[in-house]
Amino acid sequence: TGPFYCPGDRKVYIDLSFYDDLRSRFGAPGDFAQAYVLAHEIGHHIQTLLGIEARVRELQQSQPSRRNEYSVAMELQADCLAGVWGNRAARDGLLESGDVEEGLRAAGAIGDDRIQRQTTGQVTPDSFTHGSSEQRVFWLRRGLETGNPDACDTFLELGR
Numbered sequence: 001t002g003p004f005y006c007p008g009d010r011k012v013y014i015d016l017s018f019y020d021d022l023r024s025r026f027g028a029p030g031d032f033a034q035a036y037v038l039a040h041e042i043g044h045h046i047q048t049l050l051g052i053e054a055r056v057r058e059l060q061q062s063q064p065s066r067r068n069e070y071s072v073a074m075e076l077q078a079d080c081l082a083g084v085w086g087n088r089a090a091r092d093g094l095l096e097s098g099d100v101e102e103g104l105r106a107a108g109a110i111g112d113d114r115i116q117r118q119t120t121g122q123v124t125p126d127s128f129t130h131g132s133s134e135q136r137v138f139w140l141r142r143g144l145e146t147g148n149p150d151a152c153d154t155f156l157e158l159g160r
Contacts, residue, residue: 005044026109030102043081075130080152083143107136
């Protein structure tokens with residue numbers, strides 16, 4: 001099923017075979033690509049701790065027609081939070097040349113549009129749950145460039 005965060009037990013589950021898929025199927029190899037995926041899942045933990053995840057679930061129940069919109073906003077925020085971590089890792093001297101590009105390539109490779117095109121041959125934006133490749137790259141880059149979690153409010157345009 002790939003990596004996921006479970007808010008019920010507050011744990012991240014990583015299917016290590018996803019990293020093979022990231023490299024071979026999605027063309028996004030590298031240690032920072034893998035770190036981005038893990039940091040994205042930790043971003044969901046932060047959302048749970050801050051009450052964002054619970055609020056999104058409430059909104060999804062009260063406005064079922066916007067369920068996917070809220071899901072996409074939450075996923076993109078997790079991408080941005082992963083970027084905030086990446087910014088800190090860079091400031092601490094932990095990144096190597098090419099790491100940021102690996103992460104951005106991975107974000108683009110696992111956008112809903114790209115996965116849908118690869119698996120079904122067509123793209124259906126209304127069914128997105130994680131965002132397009134362009135959106136995922138944008139929000140990861142925003143976190144990487146700002147290093148500020150306050151810059152990660154992906155819900156603004158939804159009118160919360």
